[in-house]
Amino acid sequence: MQTKTTASAAKQFAISCENLHYSYSSKSILQDVNLAIPHGAVVGLIGANGCGKSTLLRCLVGLHKPQQGEVCLFDTPVLEMDDTIRERLGFVAQSADLFPWLTVEKHIKMIGQVYPKWRERRAIELALRLRLPMTREVSQLSGGDQQKLAVVLALAHQPDLVILDEPVSSLDPMTRRDFMRSLFQDERPFFADSIHEKDQHDSSVEYAPTILISSHLLSDLERVVSHVAFMRNGGIQLFEEWDAVLEFIRILPKSSFNIPQSLCIAENREQCVIDTRVLRDWIVKNSETKFDIDDIVTAPSINGLDDLFIALNY
Numbered sequence: 001m002q003t004k005t006t007a008s009a010a011k012q013f014a015i016s017c018e019n020l021h022y023s024y025s026s027k028s029i030l031q032d033v034n035l036a037i038p039h040g041a042v043v044g045l046i047g048a049n050g051c052g053k054s055t056l057l058r059c060l061v062g063l064h065k066p067q068q069g070e071v072c073l074f075d076t077p078v079l080e081m082d083d084t085i086r087e088r089l090g091f092v093a094q095s096a097d098l099f100p101w102l103t104v105e106k107h108i109k110m111i112g113q114v115y116p117k118w119r120e121r122r123a124i125e126l127a128l129r130l131r132l133p134m135t136r137e138v139s140q141l142s143g144g145d146q147q148k149l150a151v152v153l154a155l156a157h158q159p160d161l162v163i164l165d166e167p168v169s170s171l172d173p174m175t176r177r178d179f180m181r182s183l184f185q186d187e188r189p190f191f192a193d194s195i196h197e198k199d200q201h202d203s204s205v206e207y208a209p210t211i212l213i214s215s216h217l218l219s220d221l222e223r224v225v226s227h228v229a230f231m232r233n234g235g236i237q238l239f240e241e242w243d244a245v246l247e248f249i250r251i252l253p254k255s256s257f258n259i260p261q262s263l264c265i266a267e268n269r270e271q272c273v274i275d276t277r278v279l280r281d282w283i284v285k286n287s288e289t290k291f292d293i294d295d296i297v298t299a300p301s302i303n304g305l306d307d308l309f310i311a312l313n314y
Helices: 053-060 104-112 120-129 143-155 173-185 242-248 276-285 293-297 305-313
Strands: 013-024 027-038 042-046 068-073 089-092 161-165 210-214 227-232 235-241 249-253 264-267 271-275
Touching: 013 053, 013 210, 027 053, 027 210, 027 235, 042 053, 042 305, 053 068, 053 161, 053 210, 089 143, 104 120, 104 143, 120 143, 143 161, 143 173, 227 242, 227 305, 235 242, 235 264, 242 249, 249 293, 249 305, 264 305, 271 276, 271 305, 276 293
Parallel strands: 042 210, 042 227, 089 161, 161 210
Antiparallel strands: 013 027, 013 068, 227 235, 249 271, 264 271
């Protein structure tokens, strides 16, 4: 279930990519990736190790050049980005890209010189909320603290698009929970404009960036995402609003339902994953079928992202 875009429709999307192919050392990593992420969405990018998630994210921000296809951010081809587009982007790689000899505080001061809209008070506030030691050099920080600093640096200029590649992978469960709450669920989350400065950058419009976050910690994601994008073997297997997944996607036992393979999003030895909207349309067009759509629609909804991930990758 891939979402293809056209030039005329692209303006409604913060991110769009079409027919994206990327290979490295003659090995195909991304295959015909089509994706269109609307402005303001919070998208969880999900997939097994090696499926191409990090490569896709690096293509989206222009760090990898695909052999075929095009990526656009804010209607601009990513390989043609100028500084005005880059200033609207906050990217955190899986491994924090920091200067080991600089302290947390000096990172904040130095990086701030690059962004016209940088708010040093905001960055310091975010760092303190995450209990980062301001006077300690990066080489002395744990992997988790380095990742937290990278997130602070990516958010302090209040970007319109935030792309996070496994931002909590180095954190212990308690810290990870607090971190995700701070990012999305606190009364004053990171993505809120928590510094109300009276300057030309203030706006009465609520700050609601587009967020694309890759993570293996699915229970963390399902509490905060508006959309989910599942990857497998270098392609987008399923992209949908999370509420629609809960309402329309079903994991059915093959022993009870003989669903044609062409109607399945995916299938394994014991189960098939289907979209009841697609199945209903097919039944209308094939009136001779013996399917009882009501039995399928009333089948239990998925229990969570873990169940869906297993069904899609088993």
